[in-house]
Amino acid sequence: MADASRKLPENVPGKWYVDDTCTPCHVCLDEAPMLLKYNDDQSYVFFFKQPSNPEEEDAAVRALDICPTGAIGNDG
Numbered sequence: 001m002a003d004a005s006r007k008l009p010e011n012v013p014g015k016w017y018v019d020d021t022c023t024p025c026h027v028c029l030d031e032a033p034m035l036l037k038y039n040d041d042q043s044y045v046f047f048f049k050q051p052s053n054p055e056e057e058d059a060a061v062r063a064l065d066i067c068p069t070g071a072i073g074n075d076g
């Protein structure tokens with residue numbers, strides 16, 4: 001389960017976040033490329049955009065569900 005106290009600082013403000021347990025394995029990027037991307041050296045991913053419609057909320061949930069390390073969380 002993601003830990004809000006370990007949010008990566010690059011996450012755009014909002015309820016969805018990636019914490020510092022991201023490996024990164026890439027699989028979440030297949031589910032939510034409109035929300036998540038790599039940092040500059042590709043050592044982790046972060047939310048560059050918060051979901052703003054039901055389709056994007058569903059994509060964020062799929063990314064959370066598929067993350068093998070439980071690095072994706074939401075405060076909502």
Ligand code: SF4
Binds near residue numbers: 018021022045066069
């Ligand atoms: S699925 Fe999880 S561990 Fe893999 S890149 Fe995404 S946030 Fe990181």
